[in-house]
Amino acid sequence: MVITGASSGIGRAAAREFAGRGDRLVLAARCPATLAQVRDECRAAGAAVLAVPVDVTTPGAVAELADAAVAEFGDIDVWVHTAAVMAYGRFDELPAPVFEQVVRTDLLAAAEVARVALRRFRAVSAGTLILTGSVLGHITAPYMSGYAAAKWGLQGLARTLQQEARETPGVRICLINPGSVDTPIYRQAANYLGRVGRPPPPIATARRAARAIVHCADHPRREVSIGRLNVVMRFGFTVLPGLYDVLVGPLMRLAGLSNQPVASHDGTVFAPNPDGEAVRGGWLPGLPQLVRAVSGATATAGSAVLRRLR
Template sequence: MSRTVVVTGATSGIGRAAAQAFAARGDRLVLAARSPEALDQVRAECRAVGATVLTVPTDVTDSARVEELADTAEREFGRIDVWAHTAAVMAYGRFEEIPERVFEQVIRTDLLGAAVVAREALRRLRATGGGTLVLTGSVLGHITAPYMSAYVASKWGLHGLVRTLQQEGRDRPDVRICLVSPGSVDTPVYQQAANHLGWAGRPPPPATDARRVARAVLDCVDRPRREVSVGRLNGLMRLGFTVLPGTYDVLVGPLMRRVGLTGERTPPHDGVVFAPAPAGSAVRGGWGSGLTGLVRLVRNLRSG
């Protein structure tokens, strides 16, 4: 049966892959992101497979715009059945060297923006008889990595928020809340990240294909679960972080410098933290995934 699905963060990476996947199975789509130009591209892709699509330029940090987004979806399609939230930005740098305005905007987008969306989505789903809210977390909501303090703080906060919402929502089993937590993913978010570190970032191999994470999002809609982890090394990293914290802290810095940075120098810049870059929007970031990424990891470690 066709559902009405709102996707926030629909123009790049996991969000774009999820929009395409929902479209392919015939759902009605309401797509939201900051860039009208990039939204037009995704709308064309989804309409090409026969989906009914609306686009609503939206900044998730603006509660009034998120409310307008929900109003539009209900006005056009009667109700919202699914809300998939994937919008996120990233910044590289030592904590004391990231400008305060950049750090706070990452938190504002990745944590407070997710809270804005969750508040609006849950209000609508409860008013219309139920549905599913899927939020996108990260393995960095369970572990830490140097040079990514704002993103890590946001994802830890998001994990805590989702668990709390799940606890508070036990009296409404018709409203399902799911968290999809990927590890390293081949998306453009690394190229688009703010950088005040001096070295460009990349997804530590082996990176997961964004379409695999999108499938996990759709699977949560069909078979809701508290949290789904996507990534070959997620469990190992979480185990090391929890069971051997001292060893983890010794190793994570050198590993991050070896496999989480490219070695390419970059001047300080704010990436897409404050404004979108439509030309950089895509499903993949071009980093490679799966076996290719694992081979790259082994080569990097050997060369070190």
């Protein structure tokens, strides 16, 4: 299993899931230090792991990664591509280099991964390519022009590859389309909007997306949607476009942006931020926080009941 974008979010969660099954892993990401942490996590779970620091936007880097994987393990059965960056801002206020790098990372690098992987898969008539898209490959939202443009392009690319793969039995292309997921990408995003972005509810866990990826590795599916409202949003965007456009701006400002102010910055668009890389983004409470919250709410309710009884 080759996983590009393995140092954070869905990619890191997928690495853990594959490692728990004992799969042989080739992990790739930009930050050597964080990648080493993921490698150690997976080895502790019993997996054989090769970690290869790589920037998938660098010319020739993806082909070199494939060569390293084959040299270490002899073949590639599944390639999972999760590497992505994000930027917030009105399109005309977003620096052109930032917009272009988002598209380069989220679409053109994915295309290069597909190119390298499919050439190897076709040579042996076997292999599964799993690309990570987004519900924003089917709809749009303001202030995320680069990300939406890239994911729409990825949707078209994946569909085309699926059509062409019909000519090569044994080669499968899957597209995972999450909605909101609890990962660090929102805080790691470039921001020229003045407010920190956040995933609008309902929010799925990265592990849920990772499990969908693992399932596709065993039982390939053309497209998997992750998010309870994805179908509703796609319906509104397609069938009621006028109403959708009226509502999406206010809803984005209410649910997709926090009230936390932030100065303009490039986030991780051009370089990684090791301190911000993790599986979870902190948008969903962990079990200890949830227990404390429930306990606190129960105690408060109990006190209120006692006061009324007195």
